[in-house]
Amino acid sequence: MGKRTSLTLYWKCQLIGWTIAAFYWEVDAFIRSAHFNFTFAVINFIADIIVNIIITHLYHTYALRKGWHQLSLQALLWRLIPAVVILSVVFTATVMLRFYLFNHYILHSFSGSFPAYVVNAGWVSFIAGIRIMFIWVLAWHMYHYAQREIKAARENAQLQLIAREAQLNNLSAQLNPHFFFNSLNNIKALVIENPDLARRAIDLLSDLLRTSLLHKQGQLIPLRDELGLVKDYLELEQLRFEERLTISLLADEKLMNISVPPLCLQTLVENAIKHGISKKKEGGLITINISEEDNLLKMTVQNPGNLNNIQTSPGLGIRNLKERLQLQFRGSASFHIIQHDGIVLSTLLIPGV
Amino acid sequence: MKKFKVIIVDDERSAREEIRRALLPYPDYEVIGEARNADEAEALIHAHRPDLLFLDIRMPERSGFDLLAALPDVPEVIFTTAFDQYAVQAFDNNALDYLMKPIRVERFAQAMEKHGKKMQENNTTGKQLFIKDGEQCYFIKLKDIYLVESADNYARLHFNDKKALIRASLHQLEEKLDPDIFFRINRTQLINTQYITHIQPTTGGRFTIHLYNMTLEISSRQSVKFRQWNKP
Numbered sequence: 265m266g267k268r269t270s271l272t273l274y275w276k277c278q279l280i281g282w283t284i285a286a287f288y289w290e291v292d293a294f295i296r297s298a299h300f301n302f303t304f305a306v307i308n309f310i311a312d313i314i315v316n317i318i319i320t321h322l323y324h325t326y327a328l329r330k331g332w333h334q335l336s337l338q339a340l341l342w343r344l345i346p347a348v349v350i351l352s353v354v355f356t357a358t359v360m361l362r363f364y365l366f367n368h369y370i371l372h373s374f375s376g377s378f379p380a381y382v383v384n385a386g387w388v389s390f391i392a393g394i395r396i397m398f399i400w401v402l403a404w405h406m407y408h409y410a411q412r413e414i415k416a417a418r419e420n421a422q423l424q425l426i427a428r429e430a431q432l433n434n435l436s437a438q439l440n441p442h443f444f445f446n447s448l449n450n451i452k453a454l455v456i457e458n459p460d461l462a463r464r465a466i467d468l469l470s471d472l473l474r475t476s477l478l479h480k481q482g483q484l485i486p487l488r489d490e491l492g493l494v495k496d497y498l499e500l501e502q503l504r505f506e507e508r509l510t511i512s513l514l515a516d517e518k519l520m521n522i523s524v525p526p527l528c529l530q531t532l533v534e535n536a537i538k539h540g541i542s543k544k545k546e547g548g549l550i551t552i553n554i555s556e557e558d559n560l561l562k563m564t565v566q567n568p569g570n571l572n573n574i575q576t577s578p579g580l581g582i583r584n585l586k587e588r589l590q591l592q593f594r595g596s597a598s599f600h601i602i603q604h605d606g607i608v609l610s611t612l613l614i615p616g617v
Numbered sequence: 618m619k620k621f622k623v624i625i626v627d628d629e630r631s632a633r634e635e636i637r638r639a640l641l642p643y644p645d646y647e648v649i650g651e652a653r654n655a656d657e658a659e660a661l662i663h664a665h666r667p668d669l670l671f672l673d674i675r676m677p678e679r680s681g682f683d684l685l686a687a688l689p690d691v692p693e694v695i696f697t698t699a700f701d702q703y704a705v706q707a708f709d710n711n712a713l714d715y716l717m718k719p720i721r722v723e724r725f726a727q728a729m730e731k732h733g734k735k736m737q738e739n740n741t742t743g744k745q746l747f748i749k750d751g752e753q754c755y756f757i758k759l760k761d762i763y764l765v766e767s768a769d770n771y772a773r774l775h776f777n778d779k780k781a782l783i784r785a786s787l788h789q790l791e792e793k794l795d796p797d798i799f800f801r802i803n804r805t806q807l808i809n810t811q812y813i814t815h816i817q818p819t820t821g822g823r824f825t826i827h828l829y830n831m832t833l834e835i836s837s838r839q840s841v842k843f844r845q846w847n848k849p
Contacts, residue, residue, distance in 0.1 A: 442675065445699035446629065449718040453631035456638070504629055542628075545654045545677045 274324070277403075278317050285396065286312035299373075304366050315358045319351060320400050333408035340405065348401055352393030359389050423591045426584070440534065443501070444469075450504045465503055468496045484523035484592075487554070487561070491515060494533050494552070501537055508547025509537070515554040522561050522616045525588050529554075531581040532565040532610045538579075540567030540608060556617050563612040571603040589614075620647040621736065622665055626658040626681065627673040627697065632718060636671050636697065639725045646729075655679035655687075662688060669732055670694045674701045682754065685747035686783075689793045691756060693735060695728050712756055746793070748774065750781040757781075759798075763812040763829045765790055767805045775829075800846060802826070803836035816847075 289312060290305045327333060332343060364381050367374040374381060447469055454462035475493055495513075502509050529552075536550050548568035555562050582599075589597040593615060601610040623646050627633045633651050640646050649665050652658035654676050662670070670692050674681040685691050696705050696715035705715040713735060714728040746762075748755045757776050764775040767787040774781045787807055791799065794807070801807050808828055815827035823840040826833050835843050 441700040445718055446632070449635060449699065449720075450629065450631045452719045453635050453638075457631070457634070504631070506630060508628075542675070543677050545628075545656070 278320065279313075281400075282313045282316045282320075285316070286310075301371065304371075307366070308362065311358075311362055316355070316396075319354050319358075320397075320404075323347065323351060323401070324404065327404070333405065334412065344401060344405075348394060348397050351397040351401070352390055355393035355397060356386060356390045359393075360386060419591065426587050426591060440538075443534075446504055447500050450500075454503070461503065465500060468500050471496055472500070483526065485526045486520065487522045487524050488520040490524055490526065490529050491520070491554070493527075494529050497530060498533065498550075501541075505537075505541060505547055508544075509541050510547075510549045512549060512551045514552070516556060519554060519556060519561055519617065522614070524561070524614055524616075525585075525592055528585060528589075528612060528614070529563055529565070531585045532563070532612065535579065535581060535610070536565050536567035536569075536608070540569035544568055557613070559615070559617045561614045561617055563614070565610050567608050568606055569603075569608045570606065571601065571608055620645055621668040621732075622647060622649045623669045623671065624648070624650045624652065624658065624661050624665065624667040624692075625671045626652045626655075626676070626684070627671070628653050628676045629673075632673065632697070635718070635720065639720060639722070643729055645733075655681070655684035658684055659687060662692065666690075667692050668736065672696055674698045674705070682747075682749050686749055688747065690744040691747045693732055694756075695732065712754070744795075748781045748783050750783060753781070755779070755781055759794060760809075760811070762794075763809045764831070764833075765794075765799075765807040800839075800843065802833060802839055802843070806833060808833065 286309045290309050293305065293308075294300050327347075332340060335343070360382055361378075363385075364374060364378050368378075376384075447465065451462050451465045451469070454465060472493070498509075498511055502511065533550065533552065541547050541550065549566075551564075551566040553562075553564045553566075582601075586599055589599060589612075597612075597614045599610070599612050601608065603609070623640065625633045625636045625648060627636070630653075637648055637651075640648060646669065649667065650661040652661050655678065658670075658672075661667075672681040672684070672694050674696060675698070676684075679687075681696065685694065693713050695713055697718055697720065698705060698715060699718050702715060702717060705712065714731050716724060716728055744759045746757045746759065748757055755776075757774065761776040762774055765787060766773045766775070768782070770784060770786070771782050772785050772787055772790055774783065787801070787805070791801060791807055798809055798811055799807055800810050808826070812829045813826050814829075817825045817827070819825050819834075821837055822844075823837050824835045824843060826835060
């Protein structure tokens, strides 16, 4: 959609711009030239429009393919100078050829050879070419620069929005009300059955509550902190699920200082409980692995379960995580989830190793 | 005195323990079983026909609602939930009560009082079904159903000026409903004969019946059966 409208805008500018330029040249010629020829003016007018659209369109196609519209100013500059020169040379060549052929063969007003004509009149034509091509290329790049700036501004606004949303979701996602109230109910039972465990559970729940209340938006936190949160959460869930929840955690200690988006691992673990363990009568094993792979931080969470019902509409937590990853790492982080033989495996790759 | 039989259904042990503890001050109630999931609960209910069920809604594999919908006769239910109160509030007032975990003593007492009252007045009311039609849930007394119509793979239940659509064939429902009261008048309709106000013979030995301000036709094949059925 956006591409289509910019294409039409591009063609509109091309047609209108070159028509005006060609018209200006003919009016200029009419005013200055003593022997103005109407037939030649019409041919010239049409040829100017067509030839210039073709050569600038070639530039347009080439620059887009090479990604010049996304280059920084400095990288662009040393490409632009030769580009403008080449465009001007082509421009000059076509103009000169046209003038020479018409005047030499039809009007018989030129008697010299073509090279002699070029040497004689080429310079003026070339300067005109440089001027017009420079204006065209400048306008083209200004347009793309503006587009890029608008897009960046829009993305920034979106990032802020998502961060704010994440903060809200945070409270309801991390402090999943089901988890919260079931934990409180569990603690209530523990108070009688095992007061020491009850006290421990209150400490853990307090820390989780505090983290979600104090969590600052849009910031990265050390993996160590994220893992601490996950451990607290799992300890509480183990008190609830008892023998139905088994945990295996393998984490490379030297990766603990890497910065990660808050709640990235927590979201995966919570999903593993919600869609895996709590859906199974006999419960099961959650395996968490944190390692380094190809200079990326790799976090995997494995749980028994089926994807069918989740994948059709990924939960708020996963959707939110994907958006945050995309905006934070611009495609260099990735998340995917697969299922095989009743085991669901989610993998999160984050740069920063 | 005969005690009320209670079954507690919850996938968390500590949650079941909490209900047991809350029931201690009620000597008229006896916990005859605990279930960790819908399957275990279903077996227990068939075996013991409890007077009261404490039922968690979110459970592995089958929810509390799924369990109730599978029962041919639904006992009195008090739902217990951590945060699904919206799902339970959608009920018509036939549901006994719902409790939010952790459960407060006074709130528990209220629910028990409701159950006590219901047990006193309800000695003769008979079986009830649990129906979930989209978001809306109903506890329907069999005697309140006056007409069941089939609609493709669904059946439409008419009861107390209300209608509910459930995923079941007429044949399946016919088996659940009391054959002394319910009669299949044609391929698509099953009626509660206690709601018949008038029977009118028509051509070819068939009958037209007036039922709860509707006029329905009995098919010729079923008219033969209806004559025999109506005699004794």
